[in-house]
Every structure is written in structure tokens, then in C-alpha cells.
Amino acid sequence: MLITYFWNNWRYSNAPEGQRPFEKVVGLSKYGFITSLGIGTFDSVFISQTAGFWNTVNCMSYWVVPITAMCATFASVAYTTTKIRGKDGYFNYVLASLAAGGILYRWQKNGPLTHSWTIAIIACAITKKFGDLTDFKPFPLHPVIREEHTSFPFDMTIIKDIRGPRPWE
DSSP states (O other): HHHHHHHHHOOOOGGGTTOOHHHHHHHHHHHHHHHHHHHHHHHIIISSOOOOOHHHHHHHHHHHHHHHHHHEEEHHHHHHHHHHSSSSSHHHHHHHHHHHHHHHHHOOHHHHHHHHHHHHHHHHHHHHHHHEEEEEEESSOOOHHHHHTTTTTTTSSSSOOOOOOOOOO
């Protein structure tokens, strides 16, 4: 019940920038937690093939803790820079992305990897901010798309039954 409450009510974009910091941190961290939980599970089962409870916890925490911390850091730095500067803009998201990249560097200890991913985080953050400011949706999902492809619109049988449809059909 608590999970559905956080999932449905706590969103990053519910409040304008510079307001409700706890909601923004939780709203962004939940996506990082779910994503890193999936990556950690994949690593534990398929790549590392951990044997035992504590080895699995160690492997999962290798992914869950830093990615969730990156999301929380991004939200808090974006909030703080908005409050300090007094205005909302791209600079806040770039600075927040650089802070998240700092956590990525301390986690991976690999400069080229960190620089590449930090630039990718900056690009995604700027695209998100551009979408917020201009109502641009980079991946629009119209509700009709989900409804159109739920079932086949035609009969897929090769040989028709000569007795006709059954009462349960």
C-alpha cells in the first residue's frame, strides 16, 4: 500500500522547480530504485550468478545504492540551484547532471566512462527541461496506441470450422 502511494502520488514534476524538495527527491529516486533493482537482479541471476543471500545482497547493492543516490543528488541539486539562483533554467539541470556524474565517477572510478555518461545525462536533462518549458514530448504515447494493438483485428485460423462458431465463442 505504501509503494502504490509513493508511485501514484509522488512525482518529480508535480510542483514547479524550487518547491517541495522532498517530493522531488522521492519522485525521482523511485525511478532510479526500480531501474537499478532490475539491473541488479539481471546481474545477480545472469552475469554474476551469485550463490547465497549475502552475495546477492552485495551484488544488488552495488547497483541500487549508487543509481538511487545519483537520482536523489540530481533532484536535490536542481532544487538547491533553483532556490539559490531564483530562476528556473537549463543551468540548474546541467549542474545537477554534473553532480550526479560525480557520484558516477566515485562509483566506477573510470574517467572516460564517467565523462561519456555525464554528457548523456546532461543531454537527457536538457531534453527534459526543454520538454517542460515548451510542452515537447520526445516519446509521445497516445492512449489509442495501447488500445489498437491489444488483440488481432482479424481471424488467424488457417482452416475454418464447417460447423460454425461454438456457443462459448
